[in-house]
Amino acid sequence: MVLTAIVVLSSLTYFVFWAANTNSLASERAVIIPRGASFKTVLDSLQSSGVIRFRWTLDVAGRTLRLTKTMKAGKYLFPRGLSNVAILNDLAEGKSRVLVQVLIPEGWRMERIALQCGKLLGIDSQRFIALCDRSEFRRELGIDAPSLEGYLMPDTYKFLWQTTEEEIIERMVEEFRSFYVDSLRKRQEESKLTMPQVLTLASIVEGEAHLDRERPIIAGVYLNRLKKRMRLEADPTVQFVIPNGPRRLLFSDLRYDSPYNTYLYYGLPPGPINSPGRKSILAVLYPEKHSFLYFVADGSGGHVFTKNYIEHQKAVKGYRHMRREAMRDQNPPS
DSSP states (O other): OHHHHHHHHHHHHHHHHTSBOBOTTOSEEEEEEOTTOOHHHHHHHHHHTTOBSOHHHHHHHHHHTTOSSOOOOEEEEEETTOBHHHHHHHHHHTTTBOEEEEEEOTTOOHHHHHHHHHHHHOOOHHHHHHHHHOHHHHHHHTOOSSSSTTTSOOEEEEEETTOOHHHHHHHHHHHHHHHSOHHHHHHHHHTTOOHHHHHHHHHHHHHHOSSGGGHHHHHHHHHHHHHTTOOOOOHHHHHHHSTTOSSOOOGGGGGOOOTTOTTTSOSOOSSOSSOOOHHHHHHHHSOOOOOOOEEEEOSSSSEEEESSHHHHHHHHHHHHHHHHHHHHHHSOOO
C-alpha cells in the first residue's frame, strides 16, 4: 500500500509539475498577458488560446510554487512541450515574449502615432497624448517645447506588447536625439534658427513634399519668404487646425483664425504640425539656394517653382487646366 501510494504521489507530482502541458497539435501558440492581470486571468488566456491542455494542473503548480504574482505582461509565443514549471518560469522571466513591429511614417501627427501604438501595443492612446502635452514629462526628457509634436521620430520600432506609454515616448524622443547630432546642432546655429523652428519648418516641408529631391527646394522657398517677410501660405498649416482635417481645403478654410494659419499670420506657426522625417529636417538645415518664392502642384507628384507672382499665376492656371482635362477624361460626356 505504501509503495503504491508513493508511486501514485510521484506520478501525480510529475504530472502536475514536469509533464508537458502545452497543446501538441501546434508548434507554437500565441497569448497576450495584460499588465496587472490576475493569475486567474492568465489561466483563462492560456486556456482560451489553446496553449495549455490541463488548466487545473497549472493552477495547482502556480499556487504550490507561489508563482501566481510574478507574471510579466507581454505577447508570448509558447512552444509545445513545456511543463507547468517551464510555463510559470517563462511567465516570471518573460522569455517567450515577442517584439511587436510598429511603423511610424513621416508626417504623422502625435494623435495618429498614439492611435497606432494603442492598436498594435495595447496601450492607452489618450494617456500617450496626455504625456506628450505634460510639461513635467517634457522637462524630464529635456525638451523645451509646448508639446512633443515633432519630436517623435518616424521610424520602424520594435516594442514588447504593452510597453509603458512613457517608455515608448522616451524611445522615440531618444531616436530623434541620436539623429540630431552635434554637427546638425552646429548647422542649426549657423542658420540662425532654433531647434523648434527647424522642426516646425521641417514639418511643413514634410506636409508639402512628395519627392525627396524637392524637399531642399521647398525648404528654400519658405526660407526665402521668411527673409522677405512674406506670409508662408502653407496649406499643411491650415490642415492642422481646421475641423475634420486633413481634407480638401476650401477658400473659406484659408480664413480660419488660428496662429497656425500661415495664410493669416506672418512667420512660422507656434510649433511643428506633424512628425517630420530625417530628410525633411536635413532639407531645412541644408536648403537649396535659389530665388523661388512660389510653387504649385504639377499634377504628377511634383511641383512647378516660380520666382514671382505673375509666373506663379500662370503655373496655377496650367495646373487647373490639367486637372479639368483629367476630370473630363475620367468622366467623358455620354
